[in-house]
Amino acid sequence: MSGHSKWATIKRAKGVNDAKRGQLFTKIAGTISIAVKQGGSSDPSTNHRLRLAIDKARGANMPKDSIDRAIQRGAGGVGGAALEELVYEGFGPGGVAIIVETVTDKKQRTVAEVKNIFEKNGGSMGAQGSVAYQFDRVGEIMVKSEGKTLDELLDMALESGADDVESESGLAYFYTQATDLMQVKTVLEEKGMSVEEAGIVYKPKTFITDRNIQEKVESLMHKLEDLDDVQKVYSNFDFSV
Numbered sequence: 001m002s003g004h005s006k007w008a009t010i011k012r013a014k015g016v017n018d019a020k021r022g023q024l025f026t027k028i029a030g031t032i033s034i035a036v037k038q039g040g041s042s043d044p045s046t047n048h049r050l051r052l053a054i055d056k057a058r059g060a061n062m063p064k065d066s067i068d069r070a071i072q073r074g075a076g077g078v079g080g081a082a083l084e085e086l087v088y089e090g091f092g093p094g095g096v097a098i099i100v101e102t103v104t105d106k107k108q109r110t111v112a113e114v115k116n117i118f119e120k121n122g123g124s125m126g127a128q129g130s131v132a133y134q135f136d137r138v139g140e141i142m143v144k145s146e147g148k149t150l151d152e153l154l155d156m157a158l159e160s161g162a163d164d165v166e167s168e169s170g171l172a173y174f175y176t177q178a179t180d181l182m183q184v185k186t187v188l189e190e191k192g193m194s195v196e197e198a199g200i201v202y203k204p205k206t207f208i209t210d211r212n213i214q215e216k217v218e219s220l221m222h223k224l225e226d227l228d229d230v231q232k233v234y235s236n237f238d239f240s241v
Contacts, residue, residue, distance in 0.1 A: 007221070007235070007237075007239045023228060024060055025057075025060070025062050025066060026228060027103075027228070027230075027231055028053065028056055028057045028060060028062055028070075029057075029062075029066060029067075029069070029070035029073075030070075030083060030103035030104075030229075030231065031053045031056065031103065031231060032050065032053040032054065032057060032067060032070035032071055032074060033070050033071070033073045033074035033083050033103070034074065034083055034084075034085045034103050035047060035049040035050040035052070035053045035074065036050055036070075036071055036073075036074025036075050037074045037075075037083065038085070042071050042072075042074065042075045048181075048182045050071070051182075052182075052198055052199055054067060055195075055198070056197060056199075057070075059196065059197070081105035081106065082105065083103055083104065083105050084103070084104060084105075084107065085101070085102070085103055086102045086103075086104060086107060086110065086111075087099060087100065087101055087102070087132075088100040088102065088111065088114050088125065089125075089126045089127070089128060089129070089130050089131045089132055090114075090118050090123055090124060090125045090126045090130075090131070091118075091123055091124050091126055091130075091131070092118075092121075092122065092123040092213075092216070092217050092220050092221075092235060092237070093121075093122040093123065093213040093216040093217055093220070094208060094210050094212075094213040094217070095208070096123075096208050096213070096217050096235050096236060096237045097131035097134045097135070097204070097235060097236045098118075098123065098131065098220070098221070098224075098233065098234065098235045099131060099132065099135060099202050099233070099234045099235075100114055100224055100230055100232075100233050101230070101231045101232045101233075101234075102114070102227075102229045102230050102231060103229060103231055104229040109229070110227075110229040113227050113229065114224065114227065114230070117220065117223050117224050117227065118220070118224075121216070121219060121220040121223060122216055122220065123220055131236075132202075134204060134205055134206065134236055135202040135203060135204055135205065135234065135236070136202070136203045136204075136205060137178055137200060137201075137202060137203075138163075138175050138176060138177065138178060138200070138201060138203050139175065139176035139177065139178050139180060139181030139184065139198070139199070139200055139201075140173055140174070140175055140176075140198065140199060140200075140201040140203070141162070141173070141174040141175075141176070141181070141184060141185050141188060141195060141197075141198040142171055142172070142173050142195070142196045142197045142198065143171070143172050143173075143174065143188060143193040143194055143195050143196060144170065144171060144172075144193070144194040144196065145167055145170055145171060145172040146192075146193065146194070148172070150165075150167050153165045153167055153172050153174075156174075156188070156191065156193075157174055159187070159191075160174070160184045160187040160188055160191070161176065161180055161183060161184050161187065162174040162175060162176050162180075162184050163175050163176055163177065168240075171196070172193075174188065175203065178200050181198060181199075181200065185198050201232070201234065202234040203234075204234070204235070204236035205236075206236065207236050207237065207238035208236055208237050208238065209237075209238045213237075214237070214239070217235060217237045218239075221233045221235060
């Protein structure tokens with residue numbers, strides 16, 4: 001268990017307790033709009049990134065008209081400032097490497113908010129490339145493990161074309177090459193697995209395991225995630241112990 005999936009489980013539990021639905025929809029809308037813009041198409045059958053974003057929206061019970069507006073905005077058909085996708089890198093307590101994915105219509109606001117959270121919580125912003133080399137860019141598919149053992153999940157990973165799988169608290173995380181994500185997702189669904197979420201993520205190559213800083217790292221990451229413009233936050237801290 002690497003710890004990366006453990007953090008996803010921590011986030012999931014927190015979301016059930018106190019997620020603000022409006023803020024969640026805003027974040028997903030940004031994901032949809034960027035998917036349209038980056039993918040060059042508003043058709044989810046050809047734009048796989050958009051398909052994944054719409055699946056996430058539907059899983060969160062986002063209204064169809066909100067999904068449609070987000071698609072139109074990405075295609076340039078709705079007013080408002082243009083959105084852009086920005087990635088920030090930094091260091092948390094104990095030198096933990098952190099990557100922050102954002103979608104924003106005002107870069108100056110976003111960078112100021114992210115920098116403020118880092119500095120007020122024992123961290124600091126880093127230059128582009130300062131921590132990214134410590135992560136692999138891979139596909140991640142989160143599914144309900146349906147009571148399957150790790151050995152059974154490993155067999156399923158081999159059969160579906162996934163590179164690896166981790167299991168935590170009733171959830172399994174299949175990891176793939178970025179280009180194989182949709183293919184593996186389709187195979188898992190055909191095998192009857194319930195896909196909760198799928199996307200391209202930053203997966204740490206190595207981990208920091210200092211228990212003395214865990215609470216501070218969790219606090220920093222949660223505060224970053226609570227920012228409206230932040231989509232996802234990754235770190236190389238091992239939360240599994």
